[in-house]
Amino acid sequence: MNETLAIYICYENKITDKQLIDLITYGIEEEGIPCHLKSDLCSNFKELAIIASNESQLDVGIGIDAAGNMCLHHSKLPDQYFLFESNHQNDKLKLRNIGVNGARLVKGIPFVV
Numbered sequence: 277m278n279e280t281l282a283i284y285i286c287y288e289n290k291i292t293d294k295q296l297i298d299l300i301t302y303g304i305e306e307e308g309i310p311c312h313l314k315s316d317l318c319s320n321f322k323e324l325a326i327i328a329s330n331e332s333q334l335d336v337g338i339g340i341d342a343a344g345n346m347c348l349h350h351s352k353l354p355d356q357y358f359l360f361e362s363n364h365q366n367d368k369l370k371l372r373n374i375g376v377n378g379a380r381l382v383k384g385i386p387f388v389v
Contacts, residue, residue, distance in 0.1 A: 283312070336381050
């Protein structure tokens with residue numbers, strides 16, 4: 277386990293549109309929480325989110341696949357449950373909000389919709 281206190285974003289290494297990742301990180305950073313990026317061979321966004329949340333000391337992770345599917349997971353939840361799941365690759369506000377909600381989960385404050 278890495279010792280960085282951060283939300284982990286684990287993304288499929290075949291992602292070509294890095295703006296997806298950038299917009300999510302902007303949302304996290306706007307809330308004042310650091311994030312850590314990790315590329316992975318896995319192509320299942322749910323598995324990527326589980327990997328990310330398990331590696332994060334904050335227990336919060338986001339998984340993104342090459343098709344733009346993404347979800348937010350907390351390591352204390354069962355692996356089949358995800359807090360947010362979406363494919364909003366063309367909606368910049370919703371991408372940012374995935375990051376905002378990950379940070380708000382850490383801070384214990386209400387989510388944005």
